[in-house]
Amino acid sequence: MGWVSTGDGYEVALVEGRVAARATTGRSAGRQLKSLPRALKGHPEVDRLRRFAEWLERHDAACVAQVDAWMVSSLPVPTGLLARVWPDTAWQSALRDLVVVGDDPDDVGFLRGATDAGELQLVNLDGETVRIAPRTVTLPHPVLLPDLDDLRDFAAELGMVQRVEQIHRGTWRKPEDLRARSTEVRDFAGGSFRSRFALAARASSLGYRVSGGYATTRVRDGVRTVEAAVWIGEPYWDGGVETGALNWQDQDGRALPLVEVGPVAWSEGMRMAAALYAGRVIEEGKNA
Known part of the structure; x- marks a missing residue:
């Protein structure tokens, strides 16, 4: 987002989620100020940017919550939907580096991108970038991933960090010797x-x-x-x-x-x- 003039010698913008100001005149012209000048505290443009920042924060949290719900439920997600929301930085941040599985169980990899044509770009366990375009994909719960340990090791090698906890999510396997009537x-x-x-x-x-x-x-x-x-x-x-x-x-x-x-x-x-x-x-x- 660019700088917006307040008409009184200052410009304001959102910088890293906070309202910042810079002078447009004098020796400090063009330099970002450490804090908002008192004259801008109640300015309509500052208020508008603050409300927009709050909306962005809520939107970011909603994207993470939705992707987490898809992952926990392992529900099929339309590939076209993922490609459509990918340009949105909030969606992209929530989706990037999640393990995705296509129609073929061997189509497994970390999500690194999406194209306008509706293809998903994955990095597989061989370190190769592949493209898949099935109708739907899943973002599996980690307990359903047979190669979980390998995926964890590979993610560590590449320094991948998932915003939605998937491969490093705590998992428990159900014992096989459970009593038939135990609840x-x-x-x-x-x-x-x-x-x-x-x-x-x-x-x-x-x-x-x-x-x-x-x-x-x-x-x-x-x-x-x-x-x-x-x-x-x-x-x-x-x-x-x-x-x-x-x-x-x-x-x-x-x-x-x-x-x-x-x-x-x-x-x-x-x-x-x-x-x-x-x-x-x-x-x-x-x-x-």
Whole structure:
């Protein structure tokens, strides 16, 4: 964005998300000032740029949230849509370097660009740049990526950084020796918190929904939506609490046997339970 004249010896512009000013006259003409002059604090152009900066920030966050939702659900995304939004720097920042899979399972690579013709440019594990143009692609949840370790190593070699946590997202694989009738996991139960409010606040800060006595997250796992839930204590209880068991429910509210929980729902539920448990009070001293 270029500099806009305020008509009183100054120009203003957005620089790295903040309103900046520079003088148009005198010895400092053309030089960016360290702070906004007092005369510009209430100027309409400054106010307009601030509102625009706030919109850009909300737009950026919305792009990241949408791409994260595509990745967690592993839903097919139209290739043409990705190519259309790529010129937008906010979308591009959220999408760049995510692992993309085309129609052929071997069409796997890190997304590095998109063309006007609707092609996606990927860097594969051989270090080659390839172009694919299937009708849809997926941005798979990492638990579904068979070459996850290789992808992590390759990304580290190239210094890739993903804004949407994908290949470095914490994953949990479902054990194969689960009991047929078991409906809960207690690996992260028993984490002590000084108050139910503190535990609920931690859940909310991590992006999880607090409903009744539970912290929950909804995950599309294959063809159905599953809700993972961790008990965090009765609402309005003002004493200490402990994290409870983790369980999963289908859309009808039926508790799912663990053997019926899909790989993505299992991983995301365990990720939530582990993140809540990590904030527990840890006793120090001889009796810890």
